[in-house]
Amino acid sequence: MTQKIVYIVLFVMLMPFNGNSQQVSFGLQGGIGTFPMKGLKRINETVVSGLSFDSKIVSDFPPFFYYRPAFKVKINDLTLGLVYTFQSTGSRVSAKDYSAEYRYDMIIRSNSPGIYGDILLIPDNKVRAGLYSVFGCLFTGLKMNEYFILLESKLIDDAYRFKSFNFFIESGFNLNYPVKYLCFGLNGGYLLQFGSGSFHLAGNKYAKLINQETGEPVKPGWNGFRAGLSVSYTFHKNLNK
Secondary structure, eight states: OHHHHHHHHHHHHHSOOTTOEEEEEEEEEEEEEOOOOHHHHHHHHHHHHHOSSOOEEEEESOOEEEEEEEEEEEETTEEEEEEEEEEEEEEEEEEEOSSEEEEEEEEEEEEEEEEEEEEEEEOSSSSEEEEEEEEEEEEEEEEEEEEEEETTEEEEEEEEEEEEEEEEEEEEEEEEEEETTEEEEEEEEEEEEESOOOOEETTEEEEEOBOTTTOOBOOOOOOEEEEEEEEEEEEEEETTO
Protein backbone atom coordinates (compact mmCIF):
# COMPACT_ATOMS: atom_id res chain seq x y z
CA MET A 1 0.00 0.00 0.00
CA THR A 2 2.76 2.45 0.97
CA GLN A 3 4.71 1.63 -2.21
CA LYS A 4 1.64 2.40 -4.34
CA ILE A 5 1.23 5.78 -2.64
CA VAL A 6 4.89 6.63 -3.37
CA TYR A 7 4.38 5.80 -7.07
CA ILE A 8 1.28 7.99 -7.23
CA VAL A 9 3.09 10.94 -5.64
CA LEU A 10 6.03 10.59 -8.02
CA PHE A 11 3.66 10.49 -10.99
CA VAL A 12 1.87 13.63 -9.81
CA MET A 13 5.16 15.47 -9.25
CA LEU A 14 6.56 14.60 -12.66
CA MET A 15 3.46 14.90 -14.86
CA PRO A 16 3.43 17.89 -17.25
CA PHE A 17 1.48 20.76 -15.64
CA ASN A 18 1.13 22.97 -18.74
CA GLY A 19 1.56 26.65 -18.05
CA ASN A 20 2.91 26.07 -14.53
CA SER A 21 6.38 26.47 -13.12
CA GLN A 22 8.02 23.87 -10.93
CA GLN A 23 10.72 24.37 -8.34
CA VAL A 24 12.70 21.25 -7.46
CA SER A 25 14.59 21.37 -4.17
CA PHE A 26 16.83 19.25 -1.99
CA GLY A 27 17.11 20.06 1.69
CA LEU A 28 17.84 18.99 5.24
CA GLN A 29 15.77 19.59 8.34
CA GLY A 30 16.94 19.06 11.89
CA GLY A 31 15.16 19.59 15.15
CA ILE A 32 13.99 18.37 18.54
CA GLY A 33 11.28 15.81 19.24
CA THR A 34 9.50 14.66 22.38
CA PHE A 35 8.93 10.94 22.88
CA PRO A 36 6.56 9.63 25.61
CA MET A 37 7.59 5.93 25.30
CA LYS A 38 5.06 4.97 27.99
CA GLY A 39 5.49 1.23 27.54
CA LEU A 40 9.27 1.36 27.83
CA LYS A 41 9.09 3.71 30.81
CA ARG A 42 6.94 1.15 32.62
CA ILE A 43 9.66 -1.44 32.00
CA ASN A 44 12.18 0.87 33.71
CA GLU A 45 9.85 1.24 36.68
CA THR A 46 9.49 -2.54 36.89
CA VAL A 47 13.28 -2.98 36.79
CA VAL A 48 13.83 -0.48 39.62
CA SER A 49 11.12 -2.00 41.82
CA GLY A 50 12.42 -5.53 41.21
CA LEU A 51 16.05 -4.91 42.20
CA SER A 52 17.19 -5.88 45.69
CA PHE A 53 19.46 -2.79 45.96
CA ASP A 54 18.88 0.93 45.54
CA SER A 55 18.86 2.18 41.97
CA LYS A 56 17.43 5.12 40.07
CA ILE A 57 16.38 6.10 36.57
CA VAL A 58 19.00 8.63 35.49
CA SER A 59 17.63 9.13 31.96
CA ASP A 60 14.11 8.28 30.80
CA PHE A 61 13.68 8.90 27.05
CA PRO A 62 14.27 12.66 27.06
CA PRO A 63 13.62 14.96 24.07
CA PHE A 64 16.33 14.49 21.46
CA PHE A 65 17.34 15.41 17.92
CA TYR A 66 15.81 14.22 14.68
CA TYR A 67 17.13 14.64 11.12
CA ARG A 68 15.14 14.75 7.87
CA PRO A 69 16.61 15.02 4.35
CA ALA A 70 14.01 15.85 1.71
CA PHE A 71 13.34 16.00 -2.03
CA LYS A 72 10.44 18.32 -2.96
CA VAL A 73 8.68 19.74 -6.00
CA LYS A 74 6.76 23.02 -5.66
CA ILE A 75 3.91 23.62 -8.12
CA ASN A 76 2.33 27.04 -7.58
CA ASP A 77 1.24 27.06 -3.91
CA LEU A 78 1.45 23.27 -3.46
CA THR A 79 4.58 21.31 -2.54
CA LEU A 80 4.91 17.53 -2.73
CA GLY A 81 7.92 15.42 -1.92
CA LEU A 82 9.68 12.48 -0.34
CA VAL A 83 11.40 12.68 3.06
CA TYR A 84 13.40 10.37 5.30
CA THR A 85 13.42 10.86 9.08
CA PHE A 86 15.90 9.50 11.62
CA GLN A 87 15.21 9.93 15.34
CA SER A 88 16.44 8.38 18.56
CA THR A 89 16.34 8.57 22.34
CA GLY A 90 17.16 6.31 25.29
CA SER A 91 17.10 5.57 28.99
CA ARG A 92 19.29 4.26 31.80
CA VAL A 93 18.67 2.65 35.17
CA SER A 94 21.82 2.84 37.28
CA ALA A 95 23.29 1.88 40.64
CA LYS A 96 26.92 2.13 41.71
CA ASP A 97 29.06 2.01 44.84
CA TYR A 98 32.62 1.03 45.73
CA SER A 99 32.01 -2.70 45.22
CA ALA A 100 29.43 -3.00 42.45
CA GLU A 101 27.92 -1.35 39.39
CA TYR A 102 24.59 -2.02 37.70
CA ARG A 103 23.22 -0.56 34.44
CA TYR A 104 20.08 -1.23 32.44
CA ASP A 105 20.15 0.69 29.15
CA MET A 106 17.65 1.05 26.35
CA ILE A 107 18.44 2.84 23.09
CA ILE A 108 15.63 3.25 20.57
CA ARG A 109 15.91 4.51 16.98
CA SER A 110 13.58 4.77 14.03
CA ASN A 111 14.11 5.15 10.29
CA SER A 112 11.06 6.57 8.57
CA PRO A 113 10.51 7.11 4.83
CA GLY A 114 7.56 9.36 4.17
CA ILE A 115 5.49 11.39 1.72
CA TYR A 116 5.49 15.15 2.27
CA GLY A 117 2.95 17.79 1.31
CA ASP A 118 2.42 21.43 2.18
CA ILE A 119 0.33 24.34 0.99
CA LEU A 120 1.09 28.05 1.27
CA LEU A 121 -1.30 30.13 3.32
CA ILE A 122 0.43 33.49 2.75
CA PRO A 123 2.32 33.08 -0.56
CA ASP A 124 3.03 36.72 -1.45
CA ASN A 125 4.97 37.78 1.64
CA LYS A 126 8.74 37.55 1.87
CA VAL A 127 8.27 35.13 4.79
CA ARG A 128 5.95 32.39 3.51
CA ALA A 129 3.63 30.66 5.98
CA GLY A 130 2.07 27.28 5.29
CA LEU A 131 0.62 24.03 6.57
CA TYR A 132 2.47 20.74 6.14
CA SER A 133 1.86 17.03 6.62
CA VAL A 134 4.03 13.93 6.41
CA PHE A 135 2.70 10.40 6.12
CA GLY A 136 5.13 7.49 6.47
CA CYS A 137 6.37 4.26 8.02
CA LEU A 138 8.20 3.77 11.31
CA PHE A 139 10.89 1.08 11.23
CA THR A 140 11.92 1.02 14.89
CA GLY A 141 14.90 -0.72 16.45
CA LEU A 142 15.41 -1.17 20.20
CA LYS A 143 18.59 -2.30 21.94
CA MET A 144 18.41 -3.40 25.59
CA ASN A 145 21.54 -4.05 27.61
CA GLU A 146 21.79 -5.22 31.23
CA TYR A 147 25.17 -5.08 32.97
CA PHE A 148 26.13 -6.02 36.55
CA ILE A 149 29.61 -6.26 38.02
CA LEU A 150 30.28 -7.20 41.66
CA LEU A 151 33.76 -7.15 43.23
CA GLU A 152 35.30 -7.05 39.72
CA SER A 153 33.34 -10.14 38.67
CA LYS A 154 30.95 -9.67 35.76
CA LEU A 155 27.70 -11.38 36.73
CA ILE A 156 25.41 -10.06 33.96
CA ASP A 157 26.23 -8.74 30.50
CA ASP A 158 23.20 -9.37 28.30
CA ALA A 159 22.08 -7.56 25.17
CA TYR A 160 18.85 -7.94 23.18
CA ARG A 161 17.65 -6.33 19.96
CA PHE A 162 14.00 -5.78 19.08
CA LYS A 163 12.14 -4.43 16.06
CA SER A 164 8.71 -3.05 15.30
CA PHE A 165 6.81 -1.57 12.36
CA ASN A 166 4.15 1.13 12.50
CA PHE A 167 2.85 4.17 10.62
CA PHE A 168 2.77 7.86 11.45
CA ILE A 169 1.32 11.17 10.36
CA GLU A 170 2.90 14.48 11.30
CA SER A 171 1.17 17.81 10.74
CA GLY A 172 1.96 21.39 11.61
CA PHE A 173 2.93 24.89 10.52
CA ASN A 174 6.01 26.14 8.72
CA LEU A 175 7.64 29.44 7.86
CA ASN A 176 10.04 29.76 4.92
CA TYR A 177 12.35 32.60 3.94
CA PRO A 178 13.81 32.27 0.41
CA VAL A 179 17.13 33.92 -0.44
CA LYS A 180 17.89 33.40 -4.14
CA TYR A 181 18.38 29.64 -4.56
CA LEU A 182 18.43 28.94 -0.81
CA CYS A 183 15.43 28.69 1.48
CA PHE A 184 15.58 28.78 5.28
CA GLY A 185 12.70 27.32 7.22
CA LEU A 186 11.17 26.94 10.66
CA ASN A 187 8.57 24.29 11.49
CA GLY A 188 6.48 23.12 14.43
CA GLY A 189 4.11 20.18 14.49
CA TYR A 190 2.92 17.01 16.16
CA LEU A 191 3.65 13.40 15.20
CA LEU A 192 0.96 10.78 15.75
CA GLN A 193 1.96 7.10 15.61
CA PHE A 194 -0.62 4.48 14.66
CA GLY A 195 -0.59 0.77 13.96
CA SER A 196 -0.48 -2.36 16.09
CA GLY A 197 3.22 -3.17 15.72
CA SER A 198 4.70 -4.17 19.08
CA PHE A 199 8.34 -5.06 19.68
CA HIS A 200 9.61 -8.53 18.75
CA LEU A 201 13.09 -10.01 18.83
CA ALA A 202 15.14 -9.31 15.73
CA GLY A 203 14.91 -12.49 13.67
CA ASN A 204 11.93 -13.92 15.57
CA LYS A 205 8.63 -12.08 15.12
CA TYR A 206 6.88 -14.43 17.56
CA ALA A 207 9.12 -13.51 20.52
CA LYS A 208 7.38 -10.38 21.80
CA LEU A 209 8.60 -7.86 24.33
CA ILE A 210 6.10 -8.20 27.19
CA ASN A 211 5.48 -6.02 30.22
CA GLN A 212 5.93 -8.50 33.06
CA GLU A 213 3.43 -6.73 35.32
CA THR A 214 0.56 -6.33 32.83
CA GLY A 215 1.35 -9.19 30.43
CA GLU A 216 0.76 -6.85 27.48
CA PRO A 217 3.06 -6.45 24.44
CA VAL A 218 5.11 -3.24 24.44
CA LYS A 219 5.02 -0.79 21.53
CA PRO A 220 7.26 2.19 20.75
CA GLY A 221 5.87 5.62 21.58
CA TRP A 222 7.02 8.17 19.01
CA ASN A 223 4.01 10.45 19.52
CA GLY A 224 5.04 13.98 20.37
CA PHE A 225 5.88 17.51 19.33
CA ARG A 226 8.44 18.31 16.65
CA ALA A 227 10.21 21.64 16.18
CA GLY A 228 12.95 22.15 13.63
CA LEU A 229 15.03 24.30 11.31
CA SER A 230 15.71 23.56 7.66
CA VAL A 231 17.75 24.71 4.70
CA SER A 232 17.20 23.74 1.08
CA TYR A 233 18.65 24.45 -2.35
CA THR A 234 16.15 25.08 -5.13
CA PHE A 235 16.47 24.33 -8.84
CA HIS A 236 13.98 26.30 -10.97
CA LYS A 237 12.38 24.49 -13.87
CA ASN A 238 9.88 25.89 -16.38
CA LEU A 239 7.86 23.15 -18.05
CA ASN A 240 7.01 25.34 -21.04
CA LYS A 241 10.61 25.37 -22.23
